[in-house]
Amino acid sequence: MSKQTKAKLLLTSILGLPILGIVAAYLSYNTGIFKNIGRTNNGELILPPVDLQVLKLESLSSNDRPTTFDDQTWKLIVLANDGCDKQCQQQLYLTRQVHIALGKEADRLERIFISLNNTPLTHNKQQSEFNKVVNVIMKLHPKINIASTDKENIEQQLKNKVPELKNKILLADPLGNIMMYYTQQHSGKEILTDIKHLLKVSRVG
Incomplete structure (x- = not known):
């Protein structure tokens, strides 16, 4: 084989790498064929990610802890x-x-409790059973943010991405992309391992 032929083959190989990458990504997303190859995360990936803002969250936290859910934290x-x-x-x-196990990195993570409701909740329903639940949660988990959202809306946004929303744990990145979820079968150790890895490699949040 001549030097000129070898050079052409090398150039073809180099130019073909991006195309192979695109094909592999397409196959992985549409067929799941590469889903478990080289997998390092414990949670289930959400592809493509869902923007947290489209969930239209209404804060139910106390007035001294207002939140818009757009700060750059995990x-x-x-x-x-x-x-x-x-x-x-x-x-x-x-x-x-x-959250506690993150130690000095705990400030990079925010916890949110979301109630799935068919009708929006307001602070005026002080005597409602749910508000009693909110008060209990806030006493047991003083650092958590609480929000409600329309059940039909969140089901539509996460349709075909997160099965059976109840009692799922979602993970959103600092840019507001909901990119992973956990079920009741996932242990705290598995969730902690994922978050520690993400905090280590993340340049934001």
């Missing part, structure tokens, strides 16, 4: 229906332990 989000059953309470406890 966000660990617990989803539940109007109340917070035993499984929901376990998820809240799990995320609190993960």
Whole structure:
């Protein structure tokens, strides 16, 4: 083989690498064929990610802790229906332990509890059963932010990406991209491992 032929083959190989990358990404997203090859995350990836802002969250936290949910921190989000059953309470406890275990990096993570409601909640419903639940959560988890959102809207936004939203834990990056979720089968250790890795490689948040 001549030097000229070798040079052409080398050039073809170099130019072909980006194309192969695009093809591999396409196959991975559309067929899942590469889903478990070289996988390092424990959570389930959400592809493409969902913008946190489209969930239209309404803050239910106390007035001394207002939030717009757009600050550049990583966000660990617990989803539940109007109340917070035993499984929901376990998820809240799990995320609190993960948060504590981050130590000096804890300020880079924010915890959010989201109530899935068919009708928006307001601060005027002070006597409602759900507000009683909110008050209990805030006492047990003073550093958590609480929000509500329309159930139909969040189901539409996460349709075909997160099965059965109740008692799921979502992870959003500092830019507001919901990019991973965890089920009740995931342990706190698995969630902590993912977050520590993401904090290590992240240039923001």
